[in-house]
Amino acid sequence: MLSGNKNTMGGNHPTKKTPLILAFVPIVVLAGMIIFLLSPYGQSLINTGIPLPQVTIEKVEFHENQILAFIRNTGPLEIVVSQADVNDRIQSAAIEPDSTIPRLGDAKVMIPFPWIPGTPYEIGITTSDGTRFSKSVEAAALAPSPDANQALLFTSLGVYVGVIPVMIGLMWYPYIRRISIGKYSFFLSLTAGLLVFLGIDALLEVNEIVNQNLAAVFNGQALSVVVTISSFIVLLYTSERLTQRAIEKAVLNKNHSLASTSSIEELGKSEKSSTERQEGEIYNKSAKVSSSTQEVQIQLQRYQQLLKPLTISMMIAIGIGLHNFGEGLAIGAAMLLGEVALSTFLIVGFTLHNTTEGLAIVAPIAKSERSRRMMIRRLVTMGLIAGVPTIAGTWIGGFLYSPMAAVIFLSVGAGAIFQVVYSLISWISHHQKSGPSSSLSGHVIAGFITGLLIMYLTGLLV
Amino acid sequence: MILIGSSIIVVGVVSGVYKNFTLNSSSDNNRAISRANSSDSTIGGHVPGYPIGETSGTIIDPIDQVIDKDSVVDPEKYLREFNYGRVSMLPNGSTLREFTLVASDQLVKEVSPGVSYNVWTFNGTVPGPTIRATEGDVVRINFVNNGSMPHSLHTHGIHPAEMDGVFEMISPGGRFTYEFVAEPFGVFPYHCHMTPLEEHLAHGLYGVYIVDPKTPRSPADEMVMVMNGYDTDFDTENNFYTVNGIPYYYMHHPIQIEKDKPVRIYLVNMLEFDPLNNFHLHANMFNYYPSGTSLQPDELTDIVSLNQAERGIMEFKYKYPGKYMFHAHKTEFAEKGWMGTFFVNDKNTTRNSIQADNSSFYDTLNNSFDTNTPETSGARM
Structure with missing residues (x-):
């Protein structure tokens, strides 16, 4: 009787091993089902119609x-x-x-x-x-062979359409730094518009590749959706973690310097003989602690003001980098597949189109208080992060084109861009709240639509 | 860095899965194909001036490959095979020629190296056997429908309405005896007349019926050539064009003829879907007798164009020895199989060595024919 009771108890209250075994039960049943379906009995039940080769x-x-x-x-x-x-x-x-x-x-x-x-x-x-x-x-063209000449051609192509335009776009930094808050919101939302266009453009490109080159069996559109959403969520999580960690680190450093001078040292002393101290002193201590937390909170807000735009810019640079990698893949693949004649016109088009990407990187950090020298270094780094992947993209696209890889990279890029747009929009609304107007001002709307239009019009040249 | 790292991992995993799909079992395929000419690793080489490739894989080359078994017809045998039937004398003194034709729609045969197709056949081959009689003979054809759907036999020529095979279909398993007097002399097609006609013809239910004039034509090296096609993917466009059933066959098995010896070809166009077909002879001219109904040639030419079921007789001889091409001058048809060659032998020199290679091929083909009892019983007519 007792043992029986114990058993029922064990069944109701999960121990460490039973749930895992229970989880396998449906899997075993499922396996049995599949074996049945594949057996001659199952085959005779379900095999109707004539399977066609594809x-x-x-x-x-x-x-x-x-x-x-x-x-x-x-x-x-x-x-x-x-x-x-x-x-x-x-x-x-x-x-x-x-x-x-x-x-x-x-x-x-x-x-x-x-x-x-x-x-x-x-x-x-x-x-x-x-x-x-x-x-x-459409037109037969000699496939590029992976030699030094071809690699050099792809590299220079990547530099022309990827790196240089982004760098040119960064040169808007001094201008945007000096403009009024209203105009600034205009440029921020313009950036968001540019990016939304890039994201949609990438998904359309994916759709085209899926329709033309990827076997239907791989269900490319669904894959693209899965990768885009995953990339969006993962990047959102990472970027927030990065900001948080940077802030924590900065606050910790500041606290440390404070502690060395006065308050924390005192706290340490008080702790030594804590058991013998009176309650009043404990009160005193807690009061000190609460005042320091307040200080930390203010610090945190200040750092958020400083770090948030930097993170957004960095995320934009990474997002655009991923996008440009996809763009490079497309250019290289188009050359490999003989779909594109490489013309000066095409390069001019890409240059115009991609210059706006530089603007996108510049806008969020333009108003943050940093020394100019440091900023230039950061900007160049971010420009390279955004531009250089184009080169790698052209190599991979031109030498080892795979429609599957193209779909994945372009979708990762799209997810990255949408994540950046999300951060930008929350940044814009935050920015607007500190000002007098509502979050949807005329500047914001005008900027967003201008951004979309710029991308569309420069895109016509490509 | 984490971002890039994680995206690379995602891509890596997905492309890894993708690669796994591509794992290729290099299983031996049982394709009954052997090569006629070139070595096992060269691609092409039999078309002069054409690029040649090298491979470690499988050669796929209908222009140069031979079907070892399951061939829809043996074009070598078909070329000069004329069936005169079981001959007996009728009380009125005229000759009776009895034939058996078995219709079938179940066979799957190779129509080009490596390409199988459900052919509908008379006596198991496409084209069906060539029937031959002399003007005034009584032709009796015992028709057996061994197929799964109604079929009939419709012969061109002059005969009573009930022998036309158009309004009376023979059900699966049914029999019918068609009987008529062979007239006029000429060359005619015979075919099934079941609706949809296009389907029954495109699948191969046709053959040649020759009526000789009472005074025989001059002696010659006689052969029959049927121009046809196969729409293997059912898009109402032919995937293959042939003369005598197998694309490119006479390219790797040139037709052996003698220099200065007259050649007579009974040519019939049974092509479906394409309205026009033609025959062009190289380095020579031929006398052409439309429908073969006259003893006087219509013209001396090197090309003749034929509509569906149109036919005629060609007569020529070669002045010089060597290899000569013949093909559809509609180049699309030529480059989808309708081309061949004559090898003109000089009596004083030895024959082309290519012919010797084919003995094993004939053996396997004959064996496979013997196993198809209902068809072969009809084939020995």
């Missing part, structure tokens, strides 16, 4: 006297590739590693072909059941 041509590259098509089996069945064609004309070809491709497996189709630069081509492959899958290329 092949995605993810990428087509043009090399000297040869066309390479990178294909993936995105259907429900193993497939065998039986032939390849160019413009629907059968060609001698080879497939590596093998003509049999398992589900979700990939292969490289090599077609010796005297292609002509600048000409559109349609590359097709036919599976063993006679189904043809194809992909069109």
Whole structure:
């Protein structure tokens, strides 16, 4: 009887081991269910209809006297590739590693072909059941080979479209520092507008890549949403942690210097013989402590005023850096896939477009009290954080393009940008509250719309 | 740093998963294909002036590969195979020629190296067997529907309405005997007339019916050529174009002919979907007899264009030895399989060595034919 009681007690009151075992029960049942469904019994129950093969041509590259098509089996069945064609004309070809491709497996189709630069081509492959899958290329262009020359070209391209424009944009710092609060809100919200546009632009770009290059089976749009939201939340959390930690550290340092002079030392002394002291003295002590907390609170607010804009700027720089990485990927990939002719016009367009990114970094910190020398150093660092990833992006995009990676990076960038927009908006409303007007002033609205328009119009040039 | 680090981890994990999908089992595929010419690692090389590639993977090359088994037809055998039927004499003194044609719609055969297609066939092949009679003979065709849907036999030529195979369909498992007098002399197609007609024709239910004039034509190296196509992905556009059933077949197996010896080709266009097809002969001219219904050639030319079911007889001989091409001058068709070659042998020199390579190929093909009993019973006519 007693032992039985104990057992029921154990069942009702969780011990350390039982809940974990209970958690596995549904998993075991689920596994059984899956095994049943995969067994001949299950198969005969659910296998209705005819599964069709599906092949995605993810990428087509043009090399000297040869066309390479990178294909993936995105259907429900193993497939065998039986032939390849160019413009629907059968060609001698080879497939590596093998003509049999398992589900979700990939292969490289090599077609010796005297292609002509600048000409559109349609590359097709036919599976063993006679189904043809194809992909069109707007204009054939020699795929960049990963050599020093090409790397140099990509680097200079990255510098032109990524680093230099951001640096130019930073030169608005002295101007924005001197303007009135109203105009300042205008520029802050303009920055928010710019960034919202960049974020949406990135998601549209993702959508395009998903539709054109990524196999439907990977559900690119959903992946993009997952990555964007995750990136937003993770960055929001990190940026707040960073601000908090910086403030705590700063306050601690200040407190330490205070303590060395008077109050804390006294507190230490009082503690030594605390048991023998009278209650009155304890009261005294607590009063001292409360006064110091008040001081700390004031300090904290002052530091928040100082550090918050700096963090926002840094987060903007990082967000734009991620975005520019994605942009670099797109530029490199476009060159690899022969979708873009590299023209001066294009570079001018990107330069104009990206200069505004520099402005975005500058705006939040322009009003904070810092020595100019220190500020210039910080600005340059942030400019590099925002701009240099473009170079890395062009390398990766141009040499090892993968639509999946592009989708992920662009989505991380979008999440980062939306996080920055969130911080900016809360910063603007905070800023506005200290002033006379409400948080939605005419300056803010005008700034936001101007920001969107600037991005749209300069984007037309790209 | 944490931000960048975490985003890299996210990307790393996702791309890691992505990579795992790509893990490739290099399983051996059982494709019944062998190469006719080049070595195992070179891509191409049989098209003059064309780039050649190297690979460690699998060659996929319908232009140069041979189907070892499950071929929809043996174009080599089909080329010169004329079926005269089981011959007997009728009380009125005329000749009776009896044939058996078995319609089927269940076979899956290779129509190009590595590409399988559900063909609908007469006697198991596309095109069906060539039926041949002399003008005035009585032709009796025992038609058996071995398929899963109604079929019929419709022959071109002159015959009574009830022998036309249009208004009376033969149900699955049913039989019907078509009987008529062979007239006039010429070359005709025969095909199923079940609706949807396009479907029944595109899948392969057709063949050639030749009626010889009472006074035979002059002796020649005779062959039959059917121009057709396969729409393997059902988009009402042909994926393959062929002469005698297999794309590019006579490219790697040139048709052997003799220098100065007359060649006669019974040419029939059974192409679906594309309104026009044509035949162009290289380095030569031929006499053309439209529908083969006249003994006087219509023109001397090197190209003839044919609409659906249009046909004729070509006569020519080669003046010089060597290898000559023939193909559709609609280059799209040519580059999707409708091309071939003649190898003109000089009696004094040895034959082209290529022919010797093919003995094993014939053996396997013949074996596979023997296993399909309902079809082969009809094939021996």
